[in-house]
Amino acid sequence: MTDEKKYTSTLAPDGQLAPGGKISPDQNLDEIFAALMHTYSVSDSESALADSVEAFLRACAHLQVHRYGDTVVAATHFYDGTSHTNTSHTSAPRVILAGHIDVVPVIENFPPRILSAGDGTIRPDVAERYPHSDVMWGRGATDMKASDAAFLYLARELDSAEKTRVDITYVFYDHEEVQAEKNGLGKVVAAHPDWVAADFAIIGEPTNTLIEGGCNGTMRFDVLTHGVAAHSARAWMGRNAIHAAADVLRTLAEYEPATIRVNGLEYREGLNATMISGGEGTNIIPQECRVHVNYRFAPDKTIHEAKALLMGEECARVSGVGVGPVRADGGLFAGYDIDMKDESAGARPGLDSPLVDSLVARVRERSGQEPTAKFGWTDVARFSELGIPAVNLGAGDPLLAHKADEQVALQELHEYTDLLCGWLSENR
Numbered sequence: 049m050t051d052e053k054k055y056t057s058t059l060a061p062d063g064q065l066a067p068g069g070k071i072s073p074d075q076n077l078d079e080i081f082a083a084l085m086h087t088y089s090v091s092d093s094e095s096a097l098a099d100s101v102e103a104f105l106r107a108c109a110h111l112q113v114h115r116y117g118d119t120v121v122a123a124t125h126f127y128d129g130t131s132h133t134n135t136s137h138t139s140a141p142r143v144i145l146a147g148h149i150d151v152v153p154v155i156e157n158f159p160p161r162i163l164s165a166g167d168g169t170i171r172p173d174v175a176e177r178y179p180h181s182d183v184m185w186g187r188g189a190t191d192m193k194a195s196d197a198a199f200l201y202l203a204r205e206l207d208s209a210e211k212t213r214v215d216i217t218y219v220f221y222d223h224e225e226v227q228a229e230k231n232g233l234g235k236v237v238a239a240h241p242d243w244v245a246a247d248f249a250i251i252g253e254p255t256n257t258l259i260e261g262g263c264n265g266t267m268r269f270d271v272l273t274h275g276v277a278a279h280s281a282r283a284w285m286g287r288n289a290i291h292a293a294a295d296v297l298r299t300l301a302e303y304e305p306a307t308i309r310v311n312g313l314e315y316r317e318g319l320n321a322t323m324i325s326g327g328e329g330t331n332i333i334p335q336e337c338r339v340h341v342n343y344r345f346a347p348d349k350t351i352h353e354a355k356a357l358l359m360g361e362e363c364a365r366v367s368g369v370g371v372g373p374v375r376a377d378g379g380l381f382a383g384y385d386i387d388m389k390d391e392s393a394g395a396r397p398g399l400d401s402p403l404v405d406s407l408v409a410r411v412r413e414r415s416g417q418e419p420t421a422k423f424g425w426t427d428v429a430r431f432s433e434l435g436i437p438a439v440n441l442g443a444g445d446p447l448l449a450h451k452a453d454e455q456v457a458l459q460e461l462h463e464y465t466d467l468l469c470g471w472l473s474e475n476r
């Protein structure tokens with residue numbers, strides 16, 4: 049697509065989006081995206097956006113809408129015989145389009161802006177792929193409000209059996225970017241599993257409009273170092289826990305993460321400190337330091353196997369979220385106390401259902417690309433666990449997720465929406 053006019057935004061001639069942010073039934077795709085972007089929704093603050101999404105979906109007469117906490121679920125019933133509007137006597141599969149509405153904390157990237165094609169403000173990698181497109185810049189652009197915008201647009205537009213050959217369940221959920229126990233989709237699965245029964249799911253996490261199969265597992269834990277408090281003018285009376293953390297940091301810096309092939313896809317692992325805290329006062333020798341470690345492990349391992357590699361078999365068995373510090377009996381951090389904060393298993397690629405085949409074929413036709421592995425953790429893992437085949441397919445570059453200059457070309461948003469629309473209307 050090279051139509052320059054089509055992807056020149058009409059939203060903001062001066063580069064600033066209008067303040068406000070309600071999604072409304074009469075908006076076009078760009079406007080829906082802008083409204084989503086303009087509503088602050090860092091994890092724990094999603095209610096205003098959930099309200100707006102719910103109101104938008106309730107205005108669509110063809111959808112049955114539910115809300116649980118800040119998760120909104122909307123389903124069509126064109127084919128499943130549960131709606132009086134059902135005039136069809138054939139059955140059809142049900143497909144879930146799922147997107148989280150929370151974003152990671154802002155790094156001077158809220159409110160959003162429109163960057164104009166050709167004015168030099170767009171990242172070179174994005175401008176190279178979409179030279180004629182204006183770009184949405186700001187927190188959540190790639191992860192994952194562009195895909196959310198596409199799903200909302202499709203939820204409104206695909207309003208009859210003439211427009212889609214499948215029934216669709218749209219899920220907009222809170223708390224994806226934080227501890228697994230807070231995840232809104234997980235809460236719906238526990239409380240209302242019937243709301244998310246389906247034959248296939250697409251998670252709109254950023255993938256450059258390509259298919260990323262499965263996902264790495266993730267766990268986060270504190271490695272504790274201990275010291276003895278003393279006056280910093282008489283440091284010999286104590287032992288410095290922050291200095292002791294240097295060994296932990298060295299271990300992490302020297303760790304060489306593996307790349308592991310699972311069912312033909314290559315999962316790149318990672319082990320990193322993402323936060324560090326310690327110290328009780330500016331002139332006190334610290335008695336505790338915590339290095340917060342994030343381990344990304346390939347889906348060839350269970351959570352237990354991944355833990356055992358880092359902290360030994362016994363610690364892997366006993367440690368868990370909320371348990372408190374447990375001494376590592378082996379592995380990379382042998383001898384340190386480990387305080388587990390979050391753990392979620394990965395998912396194998398899951399590219400072996402007929403619905404996936406037709407989607408892979410459509411993506412291949414558009415891009416010439418085959419599926420690759422998802423390195424982040426996504427809710428494909430949850431759907432896999434439920435026995436629902438699922439893939440990641442979303443607008444935006446996953447390499448830009450969580451970065452300060454997150455951005456998505458409007459052209460990509462339109463192409464992504466067209467791709468899904470084409471597949472949903474043709475697939476059976």
Ligand SMILES: N[C@@H](CCC[C@H](NC(=O)CCC(=O)O)C(=O)O)C(=O)O
Pocket residue numbers: 191224225226227228253254255266268390392422423424425426446449
């Ligand atoms: N419970 C986990 C949740 C972390 C989820 C997050 N997912 C993404 O960023 C997906 C984006 C992508 O890779 O395309 C993550 O992987 O960090 C936790 O709290 O860590």
